[in-house]
Amino acid sequence: MALLEVENLQKRFGGLLAVDDVSFTVKQGLIKAVIGPNGAGKTTLFNLISGALPPTSGRIRYNGDDLGGKKPHSIAALGIARTYQNVKMFAGMTALENVMVGRHVRSRSGFLASMLKMPWTWSEEKEIRKRSVELLDLLGVADVADKEATSLAFGQQRAVEFARALAMEPSLLLLDEPAAGLNIYETAEVGRLIVRIRDLGITVLLVEHDMSLVMDISDEILVLSFGQTIAEGIPAAIQQDPEVIKIYLGE
Template sequence: MTLLKIDAMDKRFGGLHAVNSVSFGVEQGVIKAVIGPNGAGKTTLFNLISGSLPHDSGTVSFQNKQISDLKPYQIARSGMARTFQNIKMFHGMTALENVKVGMHPRTRAGFWAGMLNLPWTWAEEKKIHDRAMELLHLLEIEEFAHIEATSLAFGQQRAVEFARALASDPKILLLDEPAAGLNIYETAEVARLITRIQAQGITVLLVEHDMSLVMDISDEIVVLSFGEKIAEGTPSEIQHNEDVIKIYLGE
């Protein structure tokens, strides 16, 4: 089943055609990577999918529903979670609290319930706490639960960010350059986490620079260059694709 379908996505920034009529689908349960040289439009494409950037034309459908005109928070609620290239931890919150925010779409205590501390919210808070701890455990960072997230090492913050994204029980997880800024050990660690997330039945779409990471874990790869899709296929197909070799190594 095609979980996410991107159809003729288009985005211009003034004279720059950042994303030029890109189409592809993401099957349920796979790890799919979008690669390309710097400035190929990968992150722009990501921001178009997650709604944080308005698109010029084209559609995105997720679980057979069109989501391309929804706001980012609505897209998040529909079951799509994302991470950021420059990890965006919430300042002034512990790792645990960061993950708790991730459960926002799955919980419902509002202003009145919060101010009046209504008894039913206690059970909800307990549920939030337990689930957040479970996710920290899954990502092997429970020992950092009560440490302010922004003071953790980069790799640990990346793990907290994964836990935070998983907290909303997403159907699909969008990872924007998950290995950015990490050393080779941390990158290997992230690769292991991503396959572990896939094993939970969550589809993963990632944008990545680091070839070793992409080739190791991806089931399928889309290659962008100057905003256009130039290839799509399995890692071994991509490795032998002449166009891809040309843009990466030059002629």
């Protein structure tokens, strides 16, 4: 069954059609990659799915729910997590605290209960901390848990951002260029990590420029160019597709 269904999605910025009539589905438990040259509309697509931008027309369904008109925080609460191309750490907070924010949708203490430090908030707080430490450990950055997140090396920040997204226990994870700015060893590491995330049962939709990574780990690939779908299929088929080769290598 398709977890995410995108139908005739369109986004117009003035005279530019950034996403032009794109339709595709993401099946439960798979890794799907969106590739395409710069300016193909990949990040815009992510912003539309996560609710950061409203679509001009078209429809996005997630688990049967129509995401149209929903704010990003409600979409996040439905189980869609995302990371950013240029890592957005929360400044002024430690790596651990950053991950703890990820537990927000999985906890419920309100303003008054928090101010009065009601007994039931203690166990929740403990649980939040425990899960967050576990995730930092999983991502191999537990040793920098108490360092300010923005002071970490880029690769570490990326790992913390992954942990933060995973802390939400999402069913769909949107990864915007997870390997950008990483060296080949770190990229391979990220690839293994994404596969591991899929094996945990989390569906992954990723935008990535690193072709070898995409071909290695993806179950399905969607190719965009100038906002339009060029091809869609398994990696082996995409590699043979004459349209795709034309876009990437020229005629």
